[in-house]
Amino acid sequence: MTIRRSATAVGAVALGLFALSACTKPTPLATVTVGSTSAHTEASCYNGGKALSDLSSCLNKAPEQTVKVHATDKVHIGVDPAIADKGWVVLTATGQKSDVLKNQTYYTFANPSVLFVDQQSGQSSKTANLSIVEVSGKGGAAGVWNVKLELAD
Template identity: 30%
Template sequence: MSLSTRVIAAVGAVVVIGAGTVGISIAHANSEGKPEKPLSTLVVGRSTLHAGPTCYNDGKPIDEAAQTKCQKDAAAAVKGGTLPSLDVKVTDKIGVGVDPEVADKGWFAFTDGGQQQRATLASTRTGSTFSGLLPASGLLTTTEKTTVTVVEANEKTGDIIGVWYFQLKNKDAAGQEQQQQAPQEQQSQ
């Protein structure tokens, strides 16, 4: 069975168009350049969220005054609901990733939840770009919102270089809070 000249020409045209599209995409990507700041990625189940650092000093150490300001800015963002966020259920698994440049210097990540009001997502590490996936049930606060903090820190000097904040919105806690409020409202009537 032989292919007709028209079929061969059509396949050739598709290949040429496809190659042209890929070439244009690569050229466009190269012209975009490198991101100004490293990204961190929050993973919840099958959802991901990428964000630049909340606090960053062009790869140089952040002094204590800037760290304090960063924490205040993050607290205001939590209050204002402007932190990058993902929905989570206690049955989900959560992980954090960082750019290779961050992994080369060192990083760690934690939440403001768990049994000790702070749960580790990633211990201090270098070279590894992903924390792995951990059960959300051990990482969340008992309230509707849990803050995830990712810190780039030079393992040798201990200097803080970048800080990312994310927020997890616990959909299970929202339902529990509504159920708890309903009986209280009924009792007050």
């Protein structure tokens, strides 16, 4: 191997290592699937498994993904095993929609209308911001994934 080739190889390896060191580890993913449409999303807020300091601002962040839902559709939610190990819960602005799910990577709402109805007032809406919240070890939240649901006509 010539000196030029050796220098090029060493330079390529060094550049590759430099590029990898600049990358941050991606957050675990959450997926919402309705029919053949899926929304894969990274966390709106994530603190590496430690409790978040301001949960309400995380829940209020605008979702980047929107999924249309028909009244007869099932809404499937899938989470990374890293989320499932700690436990997670499904929320909307109108309240908690699931129990804490521990060691489960998948949950289905067979009747999606519950996601669009305010539990207190009984009022329904055409949209719902769905939040998947990872539970931290101290009872708080360690991560939030947001997806917007829209009722289809």
